Amino acid sequence: MSHSIVRRPMLDISHLPADMHPLLQQIFAKRGAAFDDCTLALNQLLHPKSMKGLAAAASIVADAIMDNKSILIVGDFDADGATSTCVCMLALRMMGAKKVDYLIPNRFDYGYGLSPEIVALAYRKEAQLLITVDNGISSIEGVAAAKALGMQVVVTDHHLPGKTIPDADAIVNPNQAGCEFSSKAIAGVGVAFYLMSALRQELRSRDWYQNQALPEPNLAELLDIVALGTVADVVAFDRNNRIMVQAGLQRVRSGRCRVGITALLEVAKRTPERIVAADFGFAVGPRLNAAGRLDEMALGVETLLCEDINLARRMAAQLDGLNTERRELEADMQQEALKTLASITLDETQLPWGIALFQADWHQGVIGILASRIKDRYHRPVIAFADAGDGSIKGSARSIKGLHMRDLLEQINTQHPGMILKFGGHAMAAGLTLAADHFDQFELAFDEAIRGLLTKEQLTGEVLSDGELAIEHMSLETAMLLRNAGPWGQHFEEPVFDGVFTLVQQRLVGEKHLKMLLETQCASLMLDAIAFNVDLQAWPDASVRHVRVAYKLDVNEFRGKQNLQLMIEHLEAV
Missing domain, CATH: 3.90.1640.30 (inorganic pyrophosphatase (n-terminal core))
Structure with missing residues (x-):
């Protein structure tokens, strides 16, 4: 799945506290923060x-x-x-x-x-x-x-x-x-x-x-x-x-x-x-x-x-044991889902705009996470269904920016009365129940409805970046500053930066994570970096000398010592 790094525009910071760190001022402004958003006292609750x-x-x-x-x-x-x-x-x-x-x-x-x-x-x-x-x-x-x-x-x-x-x-x-x-x-x-x-x-x-x-x-x-x-x-x-x-x-x-x-x-x-x-x-x-x-x-x-x-x-x-079991189930289901996708399409340009998947042996408890993983990979709305055991199937839906999932289901329900037995949820996540023999009809209706609401450009994933980080800010102190400026979360995202680096070393750890040593272009600063769950068909690649990455600053703690580490959100050869 192709992604593009999109830099957030520079914004006016005059409305934010003057004593705030300049880097934080710009980051907060890019998230639409007002002056009051910079203080989080409990007595300020609505x-x-x-x-x-x-x-x-x-x-x-x-x-x-x-x-x-x-x-x-x-x-x-x-x-x-x-x-x-x-x-x-x-x-x-x-x-x-x-x-x-x-x-x-x-x-x-x-x-x-x-x-x-x-x-x-x-x-x-x-x-x-x-x-x-x-x-x-x-x-x-x-x-x-x-x-x-x-x-x-x-x-x-x-x-x-x-x-x-x-x-x-x-x-x-x-x-x-x-x-x-x-x-x-x-x-x-x-x-x-x-x-x-x-x-x-x-x-x-x-x-x-x-x-x-x-x-x-x-x-x-x-x-x-x-x-x-x-x-x-x-x-x-x-x-x-x-x-x-x-x-x-x-x-x-x-x-x-x-x-x-x-x-x-x-x-x-x-x-x-x-x-x-x-x-x-x-x-x-x-x-x-x-x-x-x-x-x-x-x-x-x-x-x-x-x-x-x-x-x-x-x-x-x-609970930890159940979580391990859940992850194993999810990994197996994800492989099955990707095989299904590979069997119905020749390349990504022919993928449906809305992906609906059903397999009789999938586990009801994991289909939400499965839908989320497939959505992240292909950047399009996904619903994964599991057998409910009574002639019906239950689906868990995940959406992308620009598509309100619950409203979409309501639209489909209006256009095809009786096809959806029940539904509910939010803009980005929802659940629904169908009669099992309605899946094929729903799959077509889901894709058709999405094609009427989205543009092709919206199916390309974007990594929002706060821009290139100055060399003097690539430090443990900056990572601590950003950590303490949180909490970060949905719609108030943790800062992400981007830049081009020399790829000095690369190796797999934990079978699917890429550990790297990166060197800055403008000064010989060496930085540890890690990208989780990389595409093993593309990485590691000994022929790559330079990479463009989007990353977060992280404080890595090992044996009582703290070091700066880049957490890679997007990785591409240049």
Whole structure:
């Protein structure tokens, strides 16, 4: 797949703090940062009052606590759902709730969300109030079933609503019509945190803590979990999300985080004192997600709820094992998918604009990652399907810039009524279910719809660069400066630079990663560099003398020493 390096334009920096490092000023300006974006104090979080439905939801939950009702948290089976569940469980216990439990549907038995089947299970557990986290906005039938059985339902979600929303007692979702809360990119765990904050205030106004002789909880203690879920769900890093993530990272760095997070960092060989947001995204999040993908997400939830470090370490080891299994499954599936692509096309110019793939033996829990990998390789929208075992197939979709995946599915659903059984999701990721015998029809409709919405130029991958880095900035000090200027994440991307270097040494490590020694063109500065998961048909190549690379500055730690290392994002011979 061809990619091109595109440099971000130089921008005016006069609106940013004068005492900010000039390199950071330009980087922040290129990300659209305002003056306020340069400070991430916790007291600058958006006020809850603008979140529609929040006051009503807090009042319902407060009534349930005071009436000693049985509260059941219904979560999703990914890292956002698991962390949302934990935030509610811990906060409700801190606020004196006596009867609180959680239920996360097994994706293979029940599928996603508050379904009527899950409601029946909740009813058998004698739940009186259901609180959905990271799901529920599309659970029309499930909410109706719960109401018919006499249960109250509070929906907290961040997914885009459809044309109809459930008839819940309260709905908290910044993306619902009429909600003025400006952080539309908040993760499910962020919405759950806001509800718990509003609940704390509601109980305070009722003198609950005083009457129960309870200390008022400090919900900032939960921000390490909020940060983990926010990063793992790959939501846009607007200022509000960055504030919550930064506060959570600070708790981890200072040794004040949940023992489950400590154990997951240990098993991923990350140092808590130097953790960055990417460690949550690439090390902790996947291990947590592995439980929901291959087994029961309850293992992930229990790891985060755990108070005993030794027990947490044992559970983290189990999650690590599941993650290894998930990666092996994914690698096998990816090879099968690439073989399928090779069999239907002669070259990349003849690839479909939208790639839909189905294989009966693919694992439901890994198709999302598979779709993401294929999307990264060919830079076009991808949906990977797995057999659901009941005559239907479940798909996980990943999109590219410029194509809103959920809106696309809605368009296909309108044009081909009855073909899609159900769907939902975001701009960049979505899920859907089809009858298995509709796959061929859907494959054509998917490609056709995308051809009507995208241009050919949009199918070429771009690596956005902050430009060529001056020789004086190619240093460990600059790498530390950039690390400390985070958190970096989706839509507030970690700085990437580009340049041409002499390729002095190259060798494979770990079978598929290229370790290099690069020399700068204008001065004889030698730099260590590594490119992960290179094309083994192209690299290593002893004939290449000069390379153009896009890279991030990284602090590599080995045997107690810190060295500068370039993390290669794009590599091409020149």
